[in-house]
Amino acid sequence: MEIKNNFVFSDNENINLFTKIANQLWIDKGASQHNYTRWYNYYFDNKTEEQLNILEIGVAKGRSIYLWNSCFKNSKIYGIEINKRATDKELIKGCKVFIGNQTDEKFLKKVCKSVPDGFDIVIDDGSHVTSDQIKTFGYLFKRLNPGGIYVIEDLQTSYQKKYQKGKYKSAVDYLKGLVDDINYNGKFKCNSFDRVIKKSRKLKKYEKTIEGMSFHAGICFIFKRYSG
Numbered sequence: 001m002e003i004k005n006n007f008v009f010s011d012n013e014n015i016n017l018f019t020k021i022a023n024q025l026w027i028d029k030g031a032s033q034h035n036y037t038r039w040y041n042y043y044f045d046n047k048t049e050e051q052l053n054i055l056e057i058g059v060a061k062g063r064s065i066y067l068w069n070s071c072f073k074n075s076k077i078y079g080i081e082i083n084k085r086a087t088d089k090e091l092i093k094g095c096k097v098f099i100g101n102q103t104d105e106k107f108l109k110k111v112c113k114s115v116p117d118g119f120d121i122v123i124d125d126g127s128h129v130t131s132d133q134i135k136t137f138g139y140l141f142k143r144l145n146p147g148g149i150y151v152i153e154d155l156q157t158s159y160q161k162k163y164q165k166g167k168y169k170s171a172v173d174y175l176k177g178l179v180d181d182i183n184y185n186g187k188f189k190c191n192s193f194d195r196v197i198k199k200s201r202k203l204k205k206y207e208k209t210i211e212g213m214s215f216h217a218g219i220c221f222i223f224k225r226y227s228g
């Protein structure tokens with residue numbers, strides 16, 4: 001084992017399957033760019049044999065759809081993409097891509113309806129516009145299966161004018177509010193705060209449903225409870 005940046009990784013961390021495929025296909029989630037795959041390996045490695053429904057928002061050619069399809073052999077991979085001409089048929093083979101806008105609730109409703117078992121993992125790598133990230137989370141997190149994981153990539157856009165910095169509440173500021181929901185109000189048996197809040201009002205949806213959140217450079221993982 002070695003210690004890097006205060007986190008402990010096994011020696012082969014750099015060559016995990018997520019990183020390997022991302023690097024081969026030059027996907028920006030890989031080690032040479034955002035390096036999100038180190039975190040995907042960290043949180044998803046023990047899930048790769050499971051039968052999951054995985055949805056990625058923002059498909060482009062379909063390189064990351066190919067990545068998920070290669071790593072999660074027993075899962076079904078779905079994508080959402082606004083540009084119907086973007087995808088490469090070979091890369092998305094065996095997967096289903098829905099064409100539409102991630103902020104269009106009617107469209108999202110149709111997507112959810114066509115996957116009756118629901119999604120276990122949602123990854124938002126779509127527009128990266130901070131208000132879109134919040135809106136899509138608002139719609140899909142409550143429909144995520146119990147124990148599911150919701151991921152938002154490229155949160156650095158919260159600090160960029162080009163992505164509406166200063167115009168609306170940023171996605172990072174929004175997520176910071178959810179941190180309060182977990183830590184101060186969050187449902188937890190034996191938690192004295194919980195008892196105080198319960199006396200004064202009912203818990204809000206995210207206080208009841210978020211198990212935890214992990215922030216890493218540019219990316220956030222939001223873990224849903226098994227029961228609300």
Ligand SMILES: C[S@@+](CC[C@H](N)C(=O)[O-])C[C@H]1O[C@@H](n2cnc3c(N)ncnc32)[C@H](O)[C@@H]1O
Pocket residue numbers: 027028029056057058059060061062063064065080081082083086100101102103125126127128132
């Ligand atoms: C960063 S690329 C996705 C890259 C892909 N996930 C990968 O790693 O290979 C973002 C994609 O999101 C799509 N997109 C942008 N805005 C969108 C929206 N509002 N709804 C759905 N897709 C959107 C873009 O057309 C683009 O193909």
